[in-house]
């Protein structure tokens with residue numbers, strides 16, 4: 119029921135059933151529907167909510183035998199957000215609610231622990247003020263720091279009861295300053311305020327940013343979980359922590375996590391105190407450790423996935439506060455899938471389904487090329503991969519630098535939700551505080567950004583704009599490199615190298631190949647790309663863009679072809695190109711060793727090969743010729759098959775070079791592809807040309823095939839007519855998106871996309887994930903009509919969408935035979951294709 123109850127609410131309810139009520143604090147969940155109603159009404163309490171909350175609270179009070187905020191023996195609750203998809207740290211939470219000037223005394227007397235009671239109260243006043251009324255977190259931390267300095271102590275835990283009382287008074291003052299009112303002493307008022315604050319946090323800036331980045335719809339809303347408090351800050355037999363059922367960084371089977379004795383959960387995740395490793399729990403409280411390990415196994419079996427939990431130990435009693443499927447970096451996801459099958463926890467299909475295919479990108483990320491660099495400092499290896507760049511100290515600078523195309527590493531003492539945009543912009547993240555479960559670590563892993571956290575020797579002075587390690591001082595703009603796989607930090611200019619594919623990853627890919635029915639080819643224009651793609655498992659080349667072979671030092675030869683004054687000059691220029699083409703083709707065909715190679719005849723607008731007119735002498739015939747070739751809309755101009763019709767000699771040369779090369783390579787498997795076809799007659803003419811050249815070069819019928827790209831709307835609608843002349847179709851979804859939606863593929867990102875996402879028209883670029891209801895339906899029509907003419911017509915996709923997991927799912931269900939994508943996307947496509955087939 120996670121849609122209605124949110125992930126946390128649904129899992130807490132389920133966990134109560136699995137583990138029993140004495141392991142999970144009681145409570146109730148206000149649904150996401152209530153939040154949606156609240157948002158839609160512009161912030162009015164939904165009808166019936168107050169009464170239902172009162173009922174649920176009465177039940178909780180009866181069950182716990184306590185009354186919310188009671189003066190003698192108060193029930194205290196946490197009020198926590200919980201969206202359908204977890205949004206770690208992005209939404210608000212209030213703990214210890216129900217404490218007042220009176221109930222704090224009751225709590226102190228009941229527990230015989232005044233320090234604990236006052237610590238809880240000061241946390242509540244602090245959190246409530248900050249979350250519900252925006253009292254500055256920085257002001258609060260300043261006051262705590264100032265008091266610690268006055269007392270000459272360094273840890274929060276060293277503050278005594280009187281200090282904590284003093285903090286409560288100070289925080290109440292801050293509250294009054296911010297609101298003009300006294301801190302509320304009525305627990306009902308507190309509860310109302312906290313529930314509203316959680317609702318409001320859904321539309322807060324950082325949550326909105328997070329949702330954009332993670333494509334979570336604004337319309338979902340968050341649930342609100344009101345749960346009886348248990349206390350990790352009750353003394354030395356109490357504590358709080360986070361525990362993963364397996365190592366959350368590398369996926370190895372030992373549970374991992376962090377905990378802090380005598381602390382509440384916020385202390386662990388905020389990174390303000392440096393937590394202890396979960397293994398030390400066994401020394402601290404062996405029975406609790408054993409229980410926790412057992413629970414982690416139970417939960418993992420139940421959910422069939424790696425779990426990420428929060429727990430609190432209250433005077434030796436272990437409580438589980440929440441569980442969720444762990445977000446994990448790609449290497450952990452792959453390791454988990456392999457181990458889960460070996461352990462009999464999951465079958466292969468289910469194991470593969472736990473992998474986020476898009477995240478596998480990280481396994482193809484660079485690592486440090488040499489390991490004997492000078493280590494400046496070490497921290498926690500929090501998110502794998504290596505990164506280097508200029509130091510920036512704020513998220514804002516990171517965003518600005520990235521916009522200028524600079525590579526930066528975001529360096530912070532610790533990070534907060536507001537820094538998320540900076541994560542996205544930075545190559546890597548370095549923090550001096552926190553651990554593997556701190557905010558910085560979670561967010562970086564979620565995004566596939568390398569991160570090193572908790573580098574204790576790094577002293578970051580934001581005011582001075584510098585970081586210091588011993589007597590090394592680095593400033594914004596200085597270069598640094600971090601290794602999120604090992605925790606190393608260096609100022610050496612370490613080379614970054616491409617990764618090897620691990621044995622586990624190969625195992626997973628092998629399973630995917632057994633499960634998938636969709637073929638995976640690659641887009642490759644050079645033998646090097648082709649070789650890389652084969653290494654990654656490509657079954658052939660689905661698109662070789664021959665125009666890329668004319669760039670670089672061959673551009674002038676190509677310009678000669680286009681600018682030729684007469685036919686004779688043109689023939690000469692074309693003849694000069696032919697041996698170059700032939701050599702290219704031969705090498706690619708050899709590299710592909712009998713795998714199919716789709717060679718696309720020249721496609722791009724001619725002007726791409728020409729000099730700019732204003733770079734040529736005014737009045738020169740050359741300039742006049744270049745000017746005469748300019749087009750107002752080159753993308754819709756003289757390109758694709760139109761070139762073949764207008765300048766058949768060019769296509770003829772390409773085909774001749776290809777067939778001549780193929781004749782030299784044993785088992786060459788050639789597919790000739792014609793781009794940008796609108797009319798069946800275009801293909802008919804070019805096909806006749808190809809067949810003639812085949813005959814002339816002595817290539818037998820059946821030794822090659824001829825196909826076309828389907829990348830214009832008309833071609834989709836007339837695919838049955840076009841199919842008469844085609845042995846295969848390959849959907850060019852880049853141009854089909856461009857022409858189907860009328861969005862310029864080169865300009866939409868810069869000009870339109872951000873705003874369209876902001877106002878909810880799009881949730882991502884249609885050039886990244888296929889617009890399935892529009893462009894996708896044209897593709898399906900083309901596929902269907904094509905196969906109406908030829909039942910066995912082979913269908914591929916070679917636009918960028920061929921490497922996008924969501925699009926791959928759509929193609930699989932559209933009867934496509936294979937996708938073709940850039941070499942580095944090939945492993946991702948293999949996994950996504952298997953997931954689509956499961």
Ligand code: PEP
Nearest residue numbers: 829850851852853916917
């Ligand atoms: C396409 O349009 O999808 C395609 C693959 O061709 P290009 O990107 O070269 O236009």
Ligand code: MG
Nearest residue numbers: 829850852853
């Ligand atoms: Mg195209």
